[in-house]
Amino acid sequence: MWPLVVILFFVPFFALYSADYLAEGQKHEEANDPVKAIQSYLTGIKSSPSEELYVAAGKLLGKMKKYDRGEKLIDEALKKYPESQSLLKLGALFKTKLGNEKDAQTLSDRLKKAEPAQPVETAAAPENPLLAASSLEPLPEAQQATAAAEIIIELQKVDHDNVEVFEKGLRKLIFTCPKSPYAAEACWKLANLYIYASAQPDYAKAVSFLEKIIAEYPGAPCFGSCFTRLKSIAERTEDYKLLQKTASQAQSCKVWSEEELHFWKCHEAVALVKLEKRDNAMAQLQQIAARTDSIPRAAEYADFLMKNL
Numbered sequence: 001m002w003p004l005v006v007i008l009f010f011v012p013f014f015a016l017y018s019a020d021y022l023a024e025g026q027k028h029e030e031a032n033d034p035v036k037a038i039q040s041y042l043t044g045i046k047s048s049p050s051e052e053l054y055v056a057a058g059k060l061l062g063k064m065k066k067y068d069r070g071e072k073l074i075d076e077a078l079k080k081y082p083e084s085q086s087l088l089k090l091g092a093l094f095k096t097k098l099g100n101e102k103d104a105q106t107l108s109d110r111l112k113k114a115e116p117a118q119p120v121e122t123a124a125a126p127e128n129p130l131l132a133a134s135s136l137e138p139l140p141e142a143q144q145a146t147a148a149a150e151i152i153i154e155l156q157k158v159d160h161d162n163v164e165v166f167e168k169g170l171r172k173l174i175f176t177c178p179k180s181p182y183a184a185e186a187c188w189k190l191a192n193l194y195i196y197a198s199a200q201p202d203y204a205k206a207v208s209f210l211e212k213i214i215a216e217y218p219g220a221p222c223f224g225s226c227f228t229r230l231k232s233i234a235e236r237t238e239d240y241k242l243l244q245k246t247a248s249q250a251q252s253c254k255v256w257s258e259e260e261l262h263f264w265k266c267h268e269a270v271a272l273v274k275l276e277k278r279d280n281a282m283a284q285l286q287q288i289a290a291r292t293d294s295i296p297r298a299a300e301y302a303d304f305l306m307k308n309l
Contacts, residue, residue: 184220244271
């Protein structure tokens, strides 16, 4: 009885906070289906616009060399997020590609005036959410599935605007019922809660729970999505150490196709360039770019990076 009840309640619960268009689009990108990825991003922008969705869509349109469409999208985004460094960079890139040098320079000037994004220091975060929950001791394993289901059902009775209660409930499930079939999903929902439920995302806490899934629940359905979400956070915050760590760790997981694996190598190369290890990065990209027959999309992306990094 409990599993059916949980299925009916647990999934809609999180949908109230995010339809997760970003993760859906990233999943399509990894599957080398850019058309479906763009559709996911644009649907998300129409339904629940965010800076991250605009950035993801803009980057993909750049990879697809659809500069006209990208320019229009980023112009629209900059009206909503005029101080976004990522959007300003994309806007300048599109205008340069289209020969609009004057407008590109205008955006570049705005970029120089924008305050630099503060990288997330996840290792030195003022509050470690894992340590903060250390007082929540695991229940006997035989009790955990039922206890987790009870927590989930109680959360359905809470007003959806009461984020603090949802946070506490999910944390209680994660730490008292870590062996339950719902623990990994709770970590995923909590990480996304920290990202999407507030105007000021708490990326440090989100990273902690995404990395917890990777370390403790490698068989979870959301396992692969954790890497793409960490990549998104790293790019958003310009935390290139996190990007390198995530991309490197992803390469050791047997969940990717050959082409997807080499996309992660490309992401790692981007991080290496930003961390002043350009020679290593370029050598890595050259090897990928040469494999146009076996991994054509990754090879094209590697070639694009070599020309633009």
